[in-house]
Amino acid sequence: MRTYLDFEKPIADLEARLEETRQLAKTSNINVSEAVEVLEQSINRLRQEIFQNLTRWQRVQLSRHPDRPYTLDYISLMCDEFIELHGDRTVRDDPAMVGGFGKIGDQTVMIIGQQKGRNTKQRQHRNFGMPNPEGYRKALRLMKMAEKFGKPIITLIDTPGAFPGLEAEERGQGEAIARNLKEMFMLTVPVICIVIGEGASGGALGIAIGDRVLMLENTWYSVISPENCSTILWRSWNFKEQAAEAMKVTAKDMTSFKLVDGIVDEPLGGAHNDHQAMAQHLKTVILDALTELNALSPDERINQRIDKFCSMGVVVE
Known part of the structure; x- marks a missing residue:
């Protein structure tokens, strides 16, 4: 229903x-x-x-819609073939972070993304899409594997944040995300990062350093969620709508601030309204971006990637 x-x-x-x-x-x-x-x-x-x-808060609500397609939904709809790979080779396999080799059109790519669950059991298994350190280490392992075989990397971002539990901090959550940021800047293969739902904090940024960073139309991307911002500023969640407006978290806002490279349109009514149409459009966007990026040399891609992120937040008076 x-x-x-x-x-x-x-x-x-x-x-x-x-x-x-x-x-x-x-x-x-x-x-x-x-x-x-x-x-x-x-x-x-x-x-x-x-x-x-739509208001900014309504777009935040749409990004969390329970019927919205998740990473594995996009993979099944976009890829003719897909082989999921598991484990970080250090601690365990993190179900909140999925990835593997897939074939989109004629192009073999490494697809990595956060995965949420549809029901209570799945949400607990996937930890509500909040990866532990081993999830980010698995993501980096798969990126390095893609680089070894010369295959482009696609990351799909949909997380309320990295898991904030004590055990995650004990296993080096901050270090794992920081290492991903450093290593992703220097990857020699094309990297395309797409926010498909929630893009919260370092949990999102840990797989979001790329040559192209895109956002679906009804998604958000920020250092903190509107609810948590409201809790800090107003000591209550009741001002989350005002927080969303003040924070300017939508795809349109992020594009105007030059923090992302573009917006991927969704079907009328949102991505949850037509999974197939959304996936096919996203597939076309990915293949077009890969055509542009494959024409560049590895050094050109790395230099452009570094320049893009270094120019963010710079103010000239």
Whole structure:
């Protein structure tokens, strides 16, 4: 059953009426084609009106939509073949970070990303998409493997942050993320990083140093979530909407600040509304970006990567 967010309730009401009308047509000989067409047009108009005027907090809500495609969904829809690889060769395999070799079109790539769960059991298994240090070490191991075989790297970012538990800190959470940042700058193969949901803090940045950093239309990227920002500033979660507006966390904001390279459009109603269309569009975007990056030499890619990140936050008066 489809899940509707609060601001989608008017759409839910119309879609319920549309379903009732279709059921009426099945159980009687009444011709309802005209009524169905009117309702479908009304739903499309309402959806366009709502989604053209979303607040920043509503986009944050969409990035967390329970029906939104996750990393493994994109992999299954974009890749003709995929072999998942496990373990960091030090502690264990972290289910919150997945990765392996996949084939997108004619291009073999290493795909790495954070994975959330659909139900309570899966969420516990995936640790709600919050990787431990071994998750970042696994990601780096797979990146180095891709570099060894000369294969491009695609990272899909969707995390509320790195796991903040005591055991994660004891195993070197900060060091693992910092090492990833350092090593990703110097990778000789093309690296494309895409925020597909939540992009929170160093947990996201740990796999987000790339030649192209893109965001899906209804995603967010920031050092802290609006709820936690509200808790710090107002001592309450009740001001999360104001925090989201002040923080300017959306894809449009990040592009205007030149912190990401571009926005990937989503189907009308959000990525959760049409997984197949979203995955196919993302596949096209990835292949186009790889065509551009493959034309550059490794040194050119590394220098451009370093220059891009070094220019962030620089203010000239």
